[in-house]
Amino acid sequence: MNYMSKYRDWLVSDYFDEETKKELEAIKDNETEIEDRFYKNLEFGTGGMRGKMGAGTNRINKYVVRKATQGLANYIINYSDNGQDKGIVIAYDSRHNSPEFSLEAALVLAANGIKTYLFTGMRATPELSFAVRELDAIGGIVITASHNPPEYNGYKLYWEDGGQVVPEQARDIIAEIEEIDDFSIVKTMDEMEAVNQGLLNYIGSEVDASYQKTLRGVLPETGLAAEKGSDLSVVYTPLHGTGSTVVPQLLSDLGFSNLHVVKEQADGDSDFSTVDSPNPEDRDAFELALKLAEEKDADLIIATDPDCDRMAPAVKDAAGNYQFLNGNEAGVLFADYLLQTKKEAGTLGDNGVIVKSIVSTDMVADIAADYGVEVQDVLTGFKFIGEKMTEFEETGDKEFILGFEESLGYLIGKYARDKDAAVAAGLAAIMALKYKEKGMTLLDRLAELRAEYGYYLEDLHSIRLEGKEGQEIITKTIAHLREKSPEQIAGYNVEIARDYKESKISYLKEDREEELKLPKSNVLQYVLQGNSKLTIRPSGTEPKLKFYFAVKDKDQAAAERKLAEFKEKVIAQMDEIMEHV
Numbered sequence: 001m002n003y004m005s006k007y008r009d010w011l012v013s014d015y016f017d018e019e020t021k022k023e024l025e026a027i028k029d030n031e032t033e034i035e036d037r038f039y040k041n042l043e044f045g046t047g048g049m050r051g052k053m054g055a056g057t058n059r060i061n062k063y064v065v066r067k068a069t070q071g072l073a074n075y076i077i078n079y080s081d082n083g084q085d086k087g088i089v090i091a092y093d094s095r096h097n098s099p100e101f102s103l104e105a106a107l108v109l110a111a112n113g114i115k116t117y118l119f120t121g122m123r124a125t126p127e128l129s130f131a132v133r134e135l136d137a138i139g140g141i142v143i144t145a146s147h148n149p150p151e152y153n154g155y156k157l158y159w160e161d162g163g164q165v166v167p168e169q170a171r172d173i174i175a176e177i178e179e180i181d182d183f184s185i186v187k188t189m190d191e192m193e194a195v196n197q198g199l200l201n202y203i204g205s206e207v208d209a210s211y212q213k214t215l216r217g218v219l220p221e222t223g224l225a226a227e228k229g230s231d232l233s234v235v236y237t238p239l240h241g242t243g244s245t246v247v248p249q250l251l252s253d254l255g256f257s258n259l260h261v262v263k264e265q266a267d268g269d270s271d272f273s274t275v276d277s278p279n280p281e282d283r284d285a286f287e288l289a290l291k292l293a294e295e296k297d298a299d300l301i302i303a304t305d306p307d308c309d310r311m312a313p314a315v316k317d318a319a320g321n322y323q324f325l326n327g328n329e330a331g332v333l334f335a336d337y338l339l340q341t342k343k344e345a346g347t348l349g350d351n352g353v354i355v356k357s358i359v360s361t362d363m364v365a366d367i368a369a370d371y372g373v374e375v376q377d378v379l380t381g382f383k384f385i386g387e388k389m390t391e392f393e394e395t396g397d398k399e400f401i402l403g404f405e406e407s408l409g410y411l412i413g414k415y416a417r418d419k420d421a422a423v424a425a426g427l428a429a430i431m432a433l434k435y436k437e438k439g440m441t442l443l444d445r446l447a448e449l450r451a452e453y454g455y456y457l458e459d460l461h462s463i464r465l466e467g468k469e470g471q472e473i474i475t476k477t478i479a480h481l482r483e484k485s486p487e488q489i490a491g492y493n494v495e496i497a498r499d500y501k502e503s504k505i506s507y508l509k510e511d512r513e514e515e516l517k518l519p520k521s522n523v524l525q526y527v528l529q530g531n532s533k534l535t536i537r538p539s540g541t542e543p544k545l546k547f548y549f550a551v552k553d554k555d556q557a558a559a560e561r562k563l564a565e566f567k568e569k570v571i572a573q574m575d576e577i578m579e580h581v
Helices: 003-012 018-025 031-038 062-079 098-111 125-134 167-178 191-196 205-218 222-231 247-254 283-296 327-345 363-369 382-395 421-437 442-453 467-483 556-580
Strands: 048-052 088-092 116-119 139-143 152-159 200-203 234-237 259-261 300-304 311-316 322-324 352-357 374-378 399-405 409-411 455-464 492-499 504-507 512-515 524-528 532-538 544-553
Touching (some): 003 018, 003 031, 031 467, 062 098, 088 098, 088 125, 098 116, 098 139, 098 200, 116 125, 125 139, 125 152, 125 205, 152 167, 191 200, 222 421, 234 247, 234 283, 234 421, 247 259, 247 421, 259 283, 283 300, 283 311, 283 322, 300 421, 311 327, 311 442, 327 352, 352 363, 363 442, 374 382, 382 409, 421 442, 467 524, 467 544, 544 556
Parallel strands (some): 088 116, 088 139, 116 200, 234 300, 352 374, 352 399
Antiparallel strands (some): 048 152, 300 311, 399 409
16 A cells, blocks of 8 residues: 555544544645655664654554554564563653553553553653563563654563563564554553553552662662762753653762752653753753753753663863763763772672673773773664673673663663663762762863873764655665775775674775674674774664764874864765765
């Protein structure tokens, strides 16, 4: 069925409500919009689906949520022995329609005889990961679009270890979803009937209390925080999201009584009305936090994204200005601090491991090597870090220390399988306090590390390409680079080329290849002469082509010059390719 046939079907079918039909009637003369809404089904990316809200098969709406959940229900019934009894935990964020979509999902599961646990209000995504493990559920759903613009929402799937579903499992679930070719065959039931039958169970404070206790238990040097926490002035903003349900309580309970929450951003706001983008990677999102920090003379600013799985810190420097730490810098500081602390406490064994994504800084590997700690690289997406954690837990061969991604995602402890901004906020505050007691800041420690290991610098450039035409450009660009693998990029010779889709590493200087032992993914990575690296991949959640740049040099000035030149030349080279594909 082509897009216009699907459009007409939605207009005339009795299954779709009048509000949906009214929205579709309003675009009857806009074929481009009709095509974009119906030319495909909304796809699963890195752990679920995400898209603009609205009517259509290529949008997030209650019908698409129901269909996806029916596919999940079929998978649970067909592939698990006791999944119906173990049940699914469902959480949601502060976005438009998130409570409604989560209830729709719960009622589809209930209609299929699958027990559900639904949070009574918005909760952080990592608490969902924790709750799946805590309640011994078969899996979980989070209705969230993380830090995407307000018009977006999404649907993330988790499995019984608390991690996001991995590609092999996602393929089986997607196959079940795609088997459903008629929305009207999706099962659902009345809310009160589901409650009365014990199929819909509302959860809240008990899980919250257990989660908070667990967070406090995995953080190091909590005694220092309890004794000296009031010495550190902290400003926190949840950017209108779920962080307000966990971070202020955690920091207060740890002993950080000199805590100031940005009141204008403290409550859930579906429109994220005080920011252009609720992304803590965006410096503009810190405007109100910076203002409050200056008023309170804060030592540390902490921001979390709307589903509270990403954390960004900013630190006051010697001149009284606030310097932002990116995900790589924070990851390096976390690794350094945890390794130091474990060594001092005598708890650093000979099997410790740090897990990071392939686009995160290599500086952490240099630091870890001095402690005899291995660093393992995985594909982008924290589910792959979670998968490694479960592997370590099952084999007992490795002791997990830290997982991190350059996109502000971190986890310590074994209580969850997804990045957790709350535990990262606690860790950042404890670290900042420890260095303050020594007359230092996190910036000072980072400078010491760079003096010892070299100045690593990374950056990300994304090209947004909307709609069907944009997707075609992304696909053709990656295909061109794969078919005509460049021997030079930005004037640098390519020494190593990694093709994660074809599972091969090419050593160009030695003219040899070997197998790349990671799951297949549409990613290309080039290691260039002179300690530079370029990684290219399409986003799994947005219509973007992403370019990750990494350089290393002797000092900041040299590294910044090198990075600027590298970026400029690469972008020009890629623009030319995209013009001709």
